Amino acid sequence: MSDKSDRRDFLVKLGLGAGVVGVGLQGVASLRSLVPNVSYDPPTTVKLGPPGDFPDGLKFLPDERLFVFREGKTFYAISAVCTHLGCTVRAEALPQPETAEVNGRPVRLTHRYLCPCHGSRYRGDGQNVSGPAPRPLAWYRLTVAPDDGQLVVDLADEVDRDFRLTVA
Ligand code: FES
CATH class of the missing domain: 1.20.5 (Single alpha-helices involved in coiled-coils or other helix-helix interfaces)
Incomplete structure (x- = not known):
């Protein structure tokens, strides 16, 4: 060649x-x-405010569709999103507090929830009791922000119904 x-x-x-x-x-x-270089998904962690801003009992946060309960220094959060088709459930105060056993631990219930769309009912700990809702209301993890001490909910982190956050 x-x-x-x-x-x-x-x-x-x-x-x-x-x-x-x-x-x-x-x-x-x-x-x-x-x-995409940027995520347009809403963040799953949301600051809810200082723990001291929460009264004992229940506080409903409409933007997060969340019930935050406080018992002294202890906090937990239950979703207000109905597990049937996603309507916002309403909390009703019980005439008398009740006690239910959740994961072997007694839980004091002060409210129950009712979905206005198709009538699902939930016990105070979120357990579905009647109507088309297929499962309990979600519980989400609460933490304290290290930078400013605010309560933070992670709407992507479901926890068991015996979860409690204790704030010092
Ligand atoms: S959306 Fe709640 S019962 Fe249908």
Whole structure:
């Protein structure tokens, strides 16, 4: 084979190689463009305010659709989102507090919940008792923000119904 033909072969291969690399890089760039640099999902952790702003008993937070309960230094949070089709349930105070056993531990119940859409009813700890709701109301993890001491709920972190946050 002549030097000229070797050189032509080399240049053809070089050209093909560059073309393949170029197409590959373009493919990677195209795929990368499908992944946004910024997330527009709402954050799942929300600051709710200083613990001292919560009265003993129940406080409803409409923006988070959340019931926050306080018993002295102890806090827990129950979702107000009906597990049937997502309407906001209403809390009704019980005429007399009741005690229910949740995970082997007695829990004092002061309210029950009623869904205005299709009539599902829930016990004070969120247990569904009647209507089309397929499961209990969610409980979410509460923590204290390390920077300013506010209560923080993580709406992506469901916890058992015996969860309690104790604030010093
Ligand atoms: S959305 Fe609550 S019962 Fe249907």
